[in-house]
Amino acid sequence: MKDRKFLKSPLNYIGGKYKLLPQLIPLFPSHIETFVDLFSGGCNVGINVCADKVICNDINTKIIDMFNAFQTIDTREVLLRINNKIAEYGLSKTNEAGFIKFRDYYNKTQNPIDLYTLTCFSFNYQFRFNSNLEYNNPFGRNRSHFSENMLRNLLACLEELKKREISFTAKDFTELDISSLGRGDMVYCDPPYLITTGSYNDGSRGFKDWKESQEVALYALLDKLHAQGVSFALSNVLTHKGTCNEVLSKWCGKYIITYLNNDYSNSSYNTQKGESLEVLITNY
Numbered sequence: 001m002k003d004r005k006f007l008k009s010p011l012n013y014i015g016g017k018y019k020l021l022p023q024l025i026p027l028f029p030s031h032i033e034t035f036v037d038l039f040s041g042g043c044n045v046g047i048n049v050c051a052d053k054v055i056c057n058d059i060n061t062k063i064i065d066m067f068n069a070f071q072t073i074d075t076r077e078v079l080l081r082i083n084n085k086i087a088e089y090g091l092s093k094t095n096e097a098g099f100i101k102f103r104d105y106y107n108k109t110q111n112p113i114d115l116y117t118l119t120c121f122s123f124n125y126q127f128r129f130n131s132n133l134e135y136n137n138p139f140g141r142n143r144s145h146f147s148e149n150m151l152r153n154l155l156a157c158l159e160e161l162k163k164r165e166i167s168f169t170a171k172d173f174t175e176l177d178i179s180s181l182g183r184g185d186m187v188y189c190d191p192p193y194l195i196t197t198g199s200y201n202d203g204s205r206g207f208k209d210w211k212e213s214q215e216v217a218l219y220a221l222l223d224k225l226h227a228q229g230v231s232f233a234l235s236n237v238l239t240h241k242g243t244c245n246e247v248l249s250k251w252c253g254k255y256i257i258t259y260l261n262n263d264y265s266n267s268s269y270n271t272q273k274g275e276s277l278e279v280l281i282t283n284y
Contacts, residue, residue, distance in 0.1 A: 006048045010070075010116070010154040011063070012125035013042030017190060017235065020278075021048055023260050027280055029231055033184040038173050039191045043067060047160050051186070054166040057176055059208060063127065064170035066112040071161040071168070073113070078158065081113045086146060091121050096139045107134045116154075120146040172208065174217055178225060186231040191218055194247065195240045196276075212247060219251045226255075226283045234281040241275055252281045 006021045035051035046056040089102040128137040192210035260278045
């Protein structure tokens, strides 16, 4: 497992678990029938897990629409649209006017492949929207572009999506039907962290924010899964910048806690290594 090469998501999604995969994946059951990635984000976990069937869910409809497009549209068509838009708008590391013009075009047309192209030239490659679900991340001057490395990651992801049984849904975690899950299945949760704030959970980006009520509802869901005999794993932080997640601390004691070494260089809540105590909580 330590020598396994993991696929990297083509999306630079805040809090993505790519760097933690060598620690996470070995902690999952050796055989999984249906794997549910309940807060899939950039799908780093979903596209790397070994399971008969994978369901990737996220409340961010823009991200889910993009992965559905990646999966269903022919790879040549995806690359053709990306390259055509780069040429049409003169997208580069320095052409901010072209970037803004393309951003305005995307916000009017909402093509999911164009959203991916747009992020390739935006600041820190981030997915950020306003309350009207308009993309509003600024230009990534002298840094962001559609590099050869990004192309390799995209091609590898497209190949994996087209050959695996992976489905995508865009629902609130409380609305996803888990009644059919049982022994042999697994739910992985990487929710917004209650004691940190990123662009996905501040309540100002057109999607629901994350408060203590959502945290408690998630724990109730995990308890229900446990009663059904479903394996689950929850990624979270017990402490961050001296603040303790008291709700999590009180709840997790009845399950197994594994401490992880975290490193999120792309996170807006990034701190010096060691200031956040990252854990994986499992019921198996």
